[in-house]
Amino acid sequence: MRTSELDYELDESLIAVRPAEPRESARLMVVRRSDPQRVEHARIADLPDVLASGDVLVFNRTRVLPARFEGRNLDTQGRVEGLWLRDGVGCDGLAWEALVRARRFRPGRRLELTTCAARASGVILTLVEKMSADGAWLVRVDDPQARTTPEILEEVGRTPIPPYIRGARKRAGLEVSDELDRAAYQTVFAREGGDEPVQGSVAAPTAGLHFTPALLERIGARGVDRAEVTLHVGAGTFKPIETERVEEHPMHAEWCALGDAAWVMQSDRRVVAVGSTSARTLETFAARAEEGQSVSGWVSTELLITPGYRWRRVDGLLTNFHLPRSTLLAMVAAFVPGGIERLLELYRIAMDKRYRFYSYGDAMLILP
Known part of the structure; x- marks a missing residue:
């Protein structure tokens, strides 16, 4: 076909x-x-x-899962957005495979995730290895509270609404709370x-x-x-x-x-x-x-x-x-x-x- x-x-x-x-x-x-x-x-x-x-x-x-996350690049202070895909392997402690979108990324870059209220969460992602050309990375997750992935995402994650819906909302000037989408x-x-x-x-x-x-x-x-x-x-x-x-x-x-x-x-x-x-x-x-x-x-x-x-x-x-x-x-x-x-x-x-x-x-x- x-x-x-x-x-x-x-x-x-x-x-x-x-x-x-x-x-x-x-x-x-x-x-x-x-x-x-x-x-x-x-x-x-x-x-x-x-x-x-x-x-x-x-x-x-x-x-x-509230798999979409936002944060800041600790080196440049630039805004970062990403999507948790699954837990990863190959790191000591917790690791994720995640889509991370930002410019000029390389292994070793550190990102701090922010909460839905735009506050620093203390959760740090360190880029370990790029896994695909579409932006998938293996990242090490350092959390002061040593929580599981679902527990971390519950605090810092946003509802992974499809990009075409978010784009249509933006063009229409429509704001919908994550709380509404989460339900x-x-x-x-x-x-x-x-x-x-x-x-x-x-x-x-x-x-x-x-x-x-x-x-x-x-x-x-x-x-x-x-x-x-x-x-x-x-x-x-x-x-x-x-x-x-x-x-x-x-x-x-x-x-x-x-x-x-x-x-x-x-x-x-x-x-x-x-x-x-x-x-x-x-x-x-x-x-x-x-x-x-x-x-x-x-x-x-x-x-x-x-x-x-x-x-x-x-x-x-x-x-x-x-x-x-x-x-x-x-x-x-x-x-x-x-x-x-x-x-x-x-x-x-x-x-x-x-x-x-x-x-x-x-x-x-x-x-x-």
């Missing part, structure tokens, strides 16, 4: 800069693989009436990590943001069951496809696990994945099961789904409207009959009806 096929133009006013309030008031486009020309327009709150008794909704229970950019079913390869995500599983406890209760009363998997979303989810062909894109790796949802692999019930991350987790483990491999424990997945992919376990998909030239758009194109051509027709319908796009935006439900 040519990457250029994933291009489309979007009126910037359709980029959602705030979540729907209440969450379930977000709009919902409903399409069916068995009847691709049929398009219905509803609300997330209508899901109990749209889903069928016996369906299984599969959610991603990952927790978004809104987290699913109501997010769980604290335990003994896991990474502590959490740097981006939300956005389709899950639409749900409230009351809506989940109504869905359950309809006879729809619920299962939870985990995929910790990495920064690669925002990386556009830059290769000429989609299949040549170096897919980022993310940790995932079925956990208590392993039963879904053997179930003959209709499975609706809530979001691309739930879908990738299910399909990763379905492929492993097909090959006779274990479906327990944690697995690092680099699954790239493009048109022509043979779906193994996902029957339906709830997903937001995605960015051009993204692996997420390619995945949805692989699920819709008619591929990218039909999907972009649906996107044009959504634009004409003023649906809101991207992470805080509206959603599409693709049923069998």
Whole structure:
């Protein structure tokens, strides 16, 4: 598939800069693989009436960490911004792998992180080794209080709102508090990590943001069951496809696990994945099961789904409207009959009806 096929133009006013309030008031486009020309327009709150008794909704229970940080370069006093990616190895004590954006960085530079109130935190990052051309560094973390990564990020971290939302807000002159984002950019079913390869995500599983406890209760009363998997979303989810062909894109790796949802692999019930991350987790483990491999424990997945992919376990998909030239758009194109051509027709319908796009935006439900 040519990457250029994933291009489309979007009126910037359709980029959602705030979540729907209440969450379930977000709009919902409903399409069916068995009847691709049929398009219905509803609300997330209508899901109990749209889903069928016996369906299984599969959610991603990952927790978004306040992974974005700010600080100052102790050598130049210049402002620094970065993103925690994961804990690193190769240093005495605590180390991070982090995206750090500032000029003329070299090993040995020291950065002091600031709190959300713009006060010095006492946490010092020392650059050890550049790990990639996109600004990823291995850094040593010196904290006077010897805290864990989640404890440090709780004090100094900001919500990792996607750059396109922050940019749209800035151009609109809109200021939104981190306190609001910290609550809104987290699913109501997010769980604290335990003994896991990474502590959490740097981006939300956005389709899950639409749900409230009351809506989940109504869905359950309809006879729809619920299962939870985990995929910790990495920064690669925002990386556009830059290769000429989609299949040549170096897919980022993310940790995932079925956990208590392993039963879904053997179930003959209709499975609706809530979001691309739930879908990738299910399909990763379905492929492993097909090959006779274990479906327990944690697995690092680099699954790239493009048109022509043979779906193994996902029957339906709830997903937001995605960015051009993204692996997420390619995945949805692989699920819709008619591929990218039909999907972009649906996107044009959504634009004409003023649906809101991207992470805080509206959603599409693709049923069998």
